[in-house]
Amino acid sequence: MYKVFFKESCFLLTDNQNLLKEGDIRWVHRDFMTTKNFIYQTLEKGIPFKAVLYDEDPEDLFTIFKSCFTYVKAGGGAVIQNSDILVIKRLGMIDLPKGHLEYGETMEQCAVREVEEECGLKQVSILSPLDTTLHIYYRNESWFLKKTYWYRMSAPSGQSFIPQTEEDIEEVLWYPIHNLSQLSNQTYPSLREVFHKLQTEA
Numbered sequence: 782m783y784k785v786f787f788k789e790s791c792f793l794l795t796d797n798q799n800l801l802k803e804g805d806i807r808w809v810h811r812d813f814m815t816t817k818n819f820i821y822q823t824l825e826k827g828i829p830f831k832a833v834l835y836d837e838d839p840e841d842l843f844t845i846f847k848s849c850f851t852y853v854k855a856g857g858g859a860v861i862q863n864s865d866i867l868v869i870k871r872l873g874m875i876d877l878p879k880g881h882l883e884y885g886e887t888m889e890q891c892a893v894r895e896v897e898e899e900c901g902l903k904q905v906s907i908l909s910p911l912d913t914t915l916h917i918y919y920r921n922e923s924w925f926l927k928k929t930y931w932y933r934m935s936a937p938s939g940q941s942f943i944p945q946t947e948e949d950i951e952e953v954l955w956y957p958i959h960n961l962s963q964l965s966n967q968t969y970p971s972l973r974e975v976f977h978k979l980q981t982e983a
Contacts, residue, residue: 782794782795782796782797782800782839783795783839783842783843783846783915784915784974785846785915785916785926786914786915786916786917786969786971787824787916787917787961788829788970789829789920789970790829790831790832790834791828791830791831791832791970792820792823792832792834792846793831793832793833793834794834794836794839794842794843794846795833795834795835795839795840796836796837796838796842797835798835800833800835801833801835803829803831803833804831804833804934805822805830805831805832805981806830806831806832806833807832807833807835808832808833808834808835808864809834809835809836810834810835810836810842812844812932813845813848816834816845816846816948817845817849818919819981820846820849821849821924824917824919824924832938840912842960843947846926847926849924849925849926850917850925851923851924851925851926852925852927852928853881853882853925853926853927853928854881854882854888854924854927854928854929854930855879855880855881855882855891855895855927855929855930856879856880856882856888856889856890856891856892856895856929856930856931856932856979857877857878857879857880857892857895857896857929857930857931857932858877858878858879858892858893858895858896858905858907858911858931858932858933858934859877859911859931859932859933859934859975859979860896860902860905860934860935860936861902861933861934861935861958862935862936862938862955864957864958864959864983865955865956865957866955866956866957866958866961866979867900867936867953867954867956867957868953868956868964869899869900869944869950869951869952869953869954870950870951870952870953870954871949871950871951871979872949872951873951874967874969875929875964875967875968876968876969876970877975878891878893878895878896878898878899878900878950878970879896879899879929879931880894880895880898880899889898889907889932890929892907892930892931892932892934893906893907893934894906896934896936898945898948899945899948899950899953900942900944900945900950900953901940901941901942901943901944901945901953902936902942903936903937903940904936904937904976905934905935905936906934906935906936907932907933907934907941907960908932908933908934908935908970909932909933910930910931910932910933911931911932911933911975911978911979912974912975912978913928913929913930913931913932914928914931914971914972914974914975915927915928915929915971916929916969916971928979929971931975942954945969958979958980958983959980959983961976961977961979961980962976962977964976
């Protein structure tokens with residue numbers, strides 16, 4: 782199954798017919814053009830939704846879904862120190878540092894670079910893969926689908942933070958992992974799942 786977020790809404794792409802009843806919008810894939818039209822019409826409704834798309838082959842369904850957008854990849858991370866996680870505030874929302882993959886980079890290199898740049902840290906290193914998220918956004922009259930690869934990370938203690946203001950980052954701060962659920966209303970739906978995973982595995 783694939784879960785793709787759009788603001789407070791989401792698409793579920795599945796081969797489980799039982800999940801169809803969980804959506805307030807349901808769609809059974811038959812051909813590319815009708816499914817593409819369904820996706821765009823759903824996005825343009827302007828109201829929150831949970832849309833469940835069904836096909837016997839979820840991998841094929843995701844390939845079709847992905848082809849409806851400009852597909853981009855990004856890397857980011859959760860820097861963990863003791864029982865705290867490093868979070869940023871960007872445009873008033875709690876977020877984790879992340880950014881687009883640049884030409885010639887591995888995803889791990891991208892994630893480390895973005896965390897160091899956005900937070901002003903040095904010697905950031907990856908501990909392990911954490912999660913991946915998918916979300917849709919609209920920019921410059923085009924629809925984009927972004928896949929973000931998240932990693933658990935570490936960094937030497939005692940460093941001062943330098944928020945990357947040109948990326949609209951207002952603040953960098955430590956936050957207790959066991960309190961992450963308290964940030965649900967201040968962050969993005971896709972990140973709520975990452976926070977939940979961090980909290981349950983802490």
